[in-house]
Amino acid sequence: MNRKGILIAWLTCGVLDITAASIQARIQSGFTPDRVLKGVASALWGPVALKGGAVMAVIGLVMHFAVALTATLVFAVLASRITVLRTAPLWVIGPLYGAVVFCAMNYGTLPALSWLRTYYIPNAVPRWPGPMKWPQFLIHLVCVGLPIVWGVRRNHEAGQELRLAE
Numbered sequence: 001m002n003r004k005g006i007l008i009a010w011l012t013c014g015v016l017d018i019t020a021a022s023i024q025a026r027i028q029s030g031f032t033p034d035r036v037l038k039g040v041a042s043a044l045w046g047p048v049a050l051k052g053g054a055v056m057a058v059i060g061l062v063m064h065f066a067v068a069l070t071a072t073l074v075f076a077v078l079a080s081r082i083t084v085l086r087t088a089p090l091w092v093i094g095p096l097y098g099a100v101v102f103c104a105m106n107y108g109t110l111p112a113l114s115w116l117r118t119y120y121i122p123n124a125v126p127r128w129p130g131p132m133k134w135p136q137f138l139i140h141l142v143c144v145g146l147p148i149v150w151g152v153r154r155n156h157e158a159g160q161e162l163r164l165a166e
Contacts, residue, residue, distance in 0.1 A: 002152065006076055009151020014068035016143035018061070024135045040064050043113045046121045067109075071101045071144065076152045090149055098145020102137050 018036070025031040031039075035050070037060030042049035044063065049056045075097055079085040085093055106129045115126040 002076070002154070005151050005154040006072055007151075008154065009075075009148045010065075010069045010072040012147035012151055013072060013144050014065045016147055017068065017139065018064055020139040020143045021136070024139060028135065037061050037064070043110060044117070046117050046124055048121075067105070068144075072148050072152065075148050079149075079152055085149075086153060090146065090153070094146035094149040095141040096145065097149055098141040098143075099137070101144050101148075102140035106132070 018033075022031075022033040022036045025036045025039075026033075034054070034057040037057040038049050038052060040060035040063050041052070041056045042060075045052070045056065045059070049060070075085070111126070111128050114124075114128075117124040118126055
């Protein structure tokens, strides 16, 4: 795989996404960035994460970047096999992939983690996500999909073949 492109895509996505989410949470709810990161950690730790200290915020940051890396690697593998992901305009593929990541997280990963928490957190109740949050959806279109697609495609657009093995 194109390691440099993947690294750039992953870090750009991770930084832009958490920055945008923190700004949006501050404007909408008055939350601080550490509260946003604790919210990320709550996917595994449940509500206790929101009352945790700096360690919970660090766990949330690590989880956030792990998810960003996963989304980046999935796109890299798909793009190495599906030509249209490498050739269609960035402004089309980027937001479409951001929408896919948003749906996978909100309608797959988070409900699965909510169900999983019932096995190790007493009195935990599985929850299906509520209605779609439009600001978060738009953040995923711009701050997740676009940087992932742009970064992964960088070397391909420079004339180098996107491949799985070097």
